[in-house]
Amino acid sequence: xxxxxxxxxxxxxxxxxxxxxxxxxxxxxxxxxxxxxxxxxxxxxxxxxxxxxxxxxxxxxxxxxxxxxxxxxxxxxxxxxxxxxxxxxxxxxxxxxxxxxxxxxxxxxxxxxxxxxxxxxxxxxxxxxxxxxxxxxxxxxxxxxxxxxxxxxxxxxxxxxxxxxxxxxxxxxxxxxxxxxxxxxxxxxxxxxxxxxxxxxxxxxxxxxxxxxxxxxxxxxxxxxxxxxxxxxxxxxxxxxxxxxxxxxxxxxxxxxxxxxxxxxxxxxxxxxxxxxxxxxxxxxxxxxxxxxxxxxxxxxxxxxxxxxxxxxxxxxxxxxxxxxxxxxxxxxxxxxxxxxxxxxxxxxxxxxxxxxxxxxxxxxxxxxxxxxxxxxxxxxxxxxxxxxxxxxxxxxxxxxxxxxxxxxxxxxxxxxxxxxxxxxxxxxxxxxxxxxxxxxxxxxxxxxxxxxxxxxxxxxxxxxxxxxxxxxxxxxxxxxxxxxxxxxxxxxxxxxxxxxxxxxxxxxxxxxxxxxxxxxxxxxxxxxxx
Numbered sequence: 001x002x003x004x005x006x007x008x009x010x011x012x013x014x015x016x017x018x019x020x021x022x023x024x025x026x027x028x029x030x031x032x033x034x035x036x037x038x039x040x041x042x043x044x045x046x047x048x049x050x051x052x053x054x055x056x057x058x059x060x061x062x063x064x065x066x067x068x069x070x071x072x073x074x075x076x077x078x079x080x081x082x083x084x085x086x087x088x089x090x091x092x093x094x095x096x097x098x099x100x101x102x103x104x105x106x107x108x109x110x111x112x113x114x115x116x117x118x119x120x121x122x123x124x125x126x127x128x129x130x131x132x133x134x135x136x137x138x139x140x141x142x143x144x145x146x147x148x149x150x151x152x153x154x155x156x157x158x159x160x161x162x163x164x165x166x167x168x169x170x171x172x173x174x175x176x177x178x179x180x181x182x183x184x185x186x187x188x189x190x191x192x193x194x195x196x197x198x199x200x201x202x203x204x205x206x207x208x209x210x211x212x213x214x215x216x217x218x219x220x221x222x223x224x225x226x227x228x229x230x231x232x233x234x235x236x237x238x239x240x241x242x243x244x245x246x247x248x249x250x251x252x253x254x255x256x257x258x259x260x261x262x263x264x265x266x267x268x269x270x271x272x273x274x275x276x277x278x279x280x281x282x283x284x285x286x287x288x289x290x291x292x293x294x295x296x297x298x299x300x301x302x303x304x305x306x307x308x309x310x311x312x313x314x315x316x317x318x319x320x321x322x323x324x325x326x327x328x329x330x331x332x333x334x335x336x337x338x339x340x341x342x343x344x345x346x347x348x349x350x351x352x353x354x355x356x357x358x359x360x361x362x363x364x365x366x367x368x369x370x371x372x373x374x375x376x377x378x379x380x381x382x383x384x385x386x387x388x389x390x391x392x393x394x395x396x397x398x399x400x401x402x403x404x405x406x407x408x409x410x411x412x413x414x415x416x417x418x419x420x421x422x423x424x425x426x427x428x429x430x431x432x433x434x435x436x437x438x439x440x441x442x443x444x445x446x447x448x449x450x451x452x453x454x455x456x457x458x459x460x461x462x463x464x465x466x467x468x469x470x471x472x473x474x475x476x477x478x479x480x481x482x483x484x485x486x487x488x489x490x491x492x493x494x495x496x497x498x499x500x501x502x503x504x505x506x507x508x509x510x511x512x513x514x515x516x517x518x519x520x521x522x523x524x525x526x527x528x529x530x531x
Contacts, residue, residue, distance in 0.1 A: 005133040006271050007173050008142045009161045011209075013149045013198025014180040019254075021074035023178050023213055023245070024144040025081035026255040030263065031140050032082055033255075033276035039136035040078045040090065042071075043125065044146035045154035047095040060309030064460045064510060065090065068434030074144060076313050076510070081255070083513055089135065092128050094153065097121060117156055118163075125160035126167060140271065149177070150201040162206045174270045177202055177209040181216045181227055190216060192230045199235040208236060211266040213243045240265045250288050252514050255281050284515050287323040295328040296528045299347035301367045303360035305333040314353050314381065317512035321521035327529055334367075336360030344370040349377035349500075349528030352384030354460065354507060358406045365391045368503075372477045372495055377527040379520060380503025382461050385493060386415045388503045389465050392476030392495075398469065405463050414469045417462060431462040436484065436506070438491035444481035445494045446502060449523045455482070457491070457506025464505070465490035477501075500527030 008027060012020040021042070028038045048054060051062045052070035063076040069088035078086055101124060105115050133141040145161065147154040165173045179195040195214060202209060212235060214227055224244050232239040243261045248254050256278060264276075298318055304310040315331060322329035334343045337360045344350060350371055352364045364384065368391035371378035380388045386403055393401035393414040402408035403415035437456050440447040447453050465473075467490065470480065482492030482504075495501035500523060512518035 005138050005168075005172070006140045007129060007133070007164065007168065008140060008176060008270075009164075009173065010142065010144045010176045010178065011149050011158070011161075011202060011207075012145075012147075012178045013201065014194045016148050018148075018178050018180050018215055019245075020144050020146075020178045021077045022251050022254050023176070023258070024142050025074075025077045026258050027176070027263065027267070028078070028140075028142050029081045029255045029281070030258060030267065030276050030278075031271075031273075033278055033281075034273045035277075036139040036271070036273055037137055038082060038140050038142065039084070039132055039138040040082065040086070040142045040144070041128065041132050042074050042078075042091045042144045042146060043128075043154075043157045043160075044072055044091065044093045045151065045157065046093055046146075047098070048093055049095040049099055050091075050093065056310040057304050057307050060307065061312045062460070063313065064433055064458050064507065066435045066458065070433065070460070072146070073309060073312050074146075076316075077251070079510075080316065080513055083516075084136075087135070089128060089132055092125065094156070097124055100124065118159065121156050122160040122163055125157060126164050129164065130167075139273075149198055149205075155205075158202075158205045158207070174211065174266070175207055175209040176211045176213060178213040178215065181214045181231075183217045190224075190227050192227060192234070195231060196234050199231075203236070209241075210237070210270065211241050211243060211263070212237055213245055213263075215245050215247070217247060250285070252281065252288060253285050256285060280515055284323070287326075290326075292326055292328045294326075294529060295330055296322060296325075296349070296525055297330045297332055297347045298524070298528060299332045299334045299343060299350045299367075301334045301336050301339055301350060301352045301364050303336045303355060303357075305335050308333070311353050313507070313509040313512070314351065316514065317509040317518055317521045318351070318525070320512050320514050321517040321525040323514070324517040324522055325525045325529060327525065329525075334363075336363035336367075339363035339366060341366075341370055344376065345374070348531045349379070349524050351379045351524070352381065352387055352503075353509075354382030354384065356383075356405075361387060361403075361406060365394075368392075369395065371501055372498065375498050375501075377500040377524055377531065378495075378498070378502070379524045380493075381509065382459075382505060382507055385490075385503035385505050386463060386465070388493060388501075389414055389473055389478060389490075392473045392478040393469055394476065396472035396474070396476030398472050401469075401472075403463055414466050414473065415463050416466045417464075432459045434458060436491075438482045438506075439485055440482040440492065441480070444479075444492075445496075445500075446481040446492045449502070449519045451519070457504060457508050458510045459506050461505065465493075499530070500524065 010024040012018045050070045060073045066085045071091045179198045228242040364387040368388040400412040440453040478493045481494045
């Protein structure tokens, strides 16, 4: 089978969380800077069909694609680095794969043949590579294999990428292995043995990498060259194929560090397409490394304050806005369960992010009420819009105002479940998911912020504002400033009496980019700066 598309497979070893996703996205960003069309996907070994029902404290945020897939947070990295929208086919879990195969087997699509790991599971995995490359029209398609090499649960993905050159040619496949090289303080040296063992595990699968990425401590760079020599000697790769990657202060330094670390040599042997134009990344890092005189303190009222990855896209969107405005950002993590007015008064602006469940919701309502009454800059995201509406309705006379999600009575359910969603509260993939358009009210604060009245944001929710209570909500200080094109669903609200009190039923953080701040976040930072 001939192909014009090149494929890059990124695996990881020694420890989980070694940075495969960031490295894969960085390679993609470098290739895009060469003028190539790049697409990406992730293969995750867990048996969940998607990330929708995973505990965010354990797994980090659930990222949502434009077509409504609930995915691993690495797809957020891909979108932020490449500025390309992923799809539901940009992630394949073991659960999703096996469900597809079992459904096909039950439907008789295998004609009575025995369904096996090889060739059926591996063949389906390989087909996802081909389908994605075709869908995106890619020059290069990058695949990140989740987990750590040697994990039993990921072996079918590794076998699939080992076999794949038989379909497209070995010259069209590049294998990248990211491994950790620890610093041993007692002997004052880097130890490459864990990386050697990891590479041996990879070779046992039949894969010899074309590039080895060595993650290491930024403070020990004086002895870094020895690591490349040793890994090349013991692991069967050329020395200029070992890319040395010290820890970075910001993930957005990684594409530049990768170029400095030697990633271009193995990439250019694989696909020669001129030098990358990295000026966007250079300008971004200059912004990041600048030392602004002003600091803006944003309170993030959240219930998972012990795992900041739960709100990764929100914090990245805040950072991007701060870089754009030219201020230093300080995020104050405010526990939604223990929040007090003193916490709210101590910050320049407040963000109430999305979430599910009753835990901490009264703290989020209290944050919205405080901002309404004290003209404090406020940005509500998804649940943050709903808690703002509840706060306004209570101020407008509905003392027991609440959401049906939290057992609100019928005469006070100012937020209620969407039509067609009842009975699905504990099931995955059944919410309003993905990109949806909205019409903003002409002359509203929202229209001013966006610079248009036609907008699109991503969604992940099943509860909506109950418009029969709009009179009380408006009495409490909020007006609807944006709705679905048919007017049936409230998409945006704002407080006319406040300098900056806005909320959206969507998740604008998913559409923020490090070098192109989302206007809602930029507006919050500017308003908070003026405070």
